[in-house]
Amino acid sequence: MKLWIDFIYLSRYPFFRNMSKRLYISLAFVLLLALEATANQVLVPMDDAQKNHLKAYGVAYWVLQHQQEVDWLLNYRGGSFGFGQTDLFEEELRARGVSYTLLTDAQYSRLLEEIADPDVNMDVMKLEKVPMIAVYSPKTHQPWDDAVTLVLNYAEIPYDHVFDEEVLAKKLPRYDWLHLHHEDFTGQYGKSGRRHGEWLMSQQMESEGVARRYGYEKVSQMKLGVVKEIKAFVAGGGFMFAMCSATDTYDIALAANGVDIVDELYDGDGVDPEAQQKLDFSQSLAFKDFEVYLGPYSHEFSSIDNERRERGLYEENDFFSLFTFSAKWDQIPSMLTQNHEKTIRGFMGQTTAFKKQHVKSAATVMGATEEAGEVRYLNGSIGNGTWTFYGGHDPEDYWHMPGEEPTDLALHPNSPGYRLILNNILFPAAKKKKPKT
Structure with a gap:
């Protein structure tokens, strides 16, 4: 010029x-x-x-x-x-x-x-918009890392940490995007039992203190309050992205609204013997008709997760496929599935994959292992907002265990599994198009 x-x-x-x-x-x-x-x-x-x-x-x-x-x-x-x-x-x-x-x-x-x-x-x-990003994470030390935090740091994308107090103080509306990772929203501390004794004690002290300050008798009741605030944030136009146990425990907490599903080990009293019959699946976002597991030492929270012994999949043959959507008609799932590969290597987590029969028909399945009857990646909306659930813990460490060193993403700069996380982070920046009719 x-x-x-x-x-x-x-x-x-x-x-x-x-x-x-x-x-x-x-x-x-x-x-x-x-x-x-x-x-x-x-x-x-x-x-x-x-x-x-x-x-x-x-x-x-x-x-x-x-x-x-x-x-x-x-x-x-x-x-x-x-x-x-x-x-x-x-x-x-x-x-x-x-x-x-x-x-x-x-x-x-x-x-x-x-x-x-x-x-x-x-x-x-x-x-066209710079998304304001929040990561929901405990203030105290955790025995595991967080894939989203790792990739945000590696990609040099800024974010804030929030946890229960910030959510209950109604600070979420200042953000566009909220990430939930490896959290137990049922108030059972990941059903860790005595496996992580020191961490469990610190989490109980922190959570019980927050519950008292906000007038809750139990941590499970406080976590339900957090879950409801997050649901309101999404319905108001926010975007929620959850991985690992933050996916199924979020929906379990919604379905168990007012029902005691927490064992004495974690809250001092027993569970409601009619808990299963009292679940209200109309309140959950993604899952339906699941059985909640009430045992205090069970690693699983419910029948939602496709357990390792049920899957018939191992590290060498664990893959899932991304579905292809119409970019001109289905912009949201198209954005969330952008990748240079359509077959993604699987990875484990406390919640690894979702049984297909428990996924609501209104949810959009974006990635699945059809032969195992499981869903790995799904999306949906409520009100004016959007949510995405992604099974597993670390896309580049199949058996990532508590206490292990964090994944060095400099060794995986082209990770298709981590790309799915970043698709979700950029999604709130998009100029929303009017639906085509």
Whole structure:
């Protein structure tokens, strides 16, 4: 553009006025070609050409922080990103080791025309808002790490920590996105029993103190209050993402509203002998018709989780498939399943996978192991908001156990399992489109 402005300015001088018309037009044409060849757009490919998929999400977030819209090119080369070129953006891409290509305006326009073709399963989703992110996590030390926190740190995406007090103090509306990981919302401390005695005692002291301050007699009642606040946050337009035991225990707590399902070991009194009959599945988000397990030492909370002995799957053959959605019609699941691979290596957790028969029909299944009759990745909505449940604990550590060293994501910069987490983090940045009818 500067070349053209300079040409117009110089054309006022006598040298240009005395130039032959043919030469003048030729020079103008050359300058127009030079202008068209100027690289004004950045394309960040997200297929196998990308050296660091996880850092690429962080760059997209960082560009949004600099008041620049980002095009999320759904189903184009693995869900690539496009945005206007600046020297600052290029410096950041190089510093983070993210692969990119420069395009002229004309090239980028042709790319957008290709995506807009009604016969191709692609679309452009405008990212225009910087999502405010909160991670729900205990203040005290935990014997396990958190995959979402790990990938947020690696991708250099900022977030705040919140826990029960912040939720009960109604601070969630200041955020767009809330992550829940490896939490037990039933008030049974992950059914840890005596396996993590020191941690259990610290958690009980912390949780009982919060319960007293907010007028609850039991931790299970306080956790139910937290669950209801989170549900209201989602219904009001928030986005909730949960992994591992934060998925099924969240729904169990909703279904067991007012029913004592917590053993004496954890709250000082016994369970309601009619607890199963009193569950209200109309209150849960994702799951239905499950049996709640009342034993204090059972590693499982309910029949929702497809237990290891039932699955017939082991590390060498544990995979799940991502489903393909229409980018032009089903933007939400399309965004949440963007990836350079469609077959994802499975991974264990206290809650690993969801039995298909317990998933509500209103939920959208986005990833599953059909032969095992299990769902690994699903999404749904309530009110104006959206939720996603993702089974398992760490996408790059199949048997991740408490006390082990955190996964070093520098060794897994192209992890398709971790990409699913980052898809969810960018989702709230999208400009919502009107539903097509």
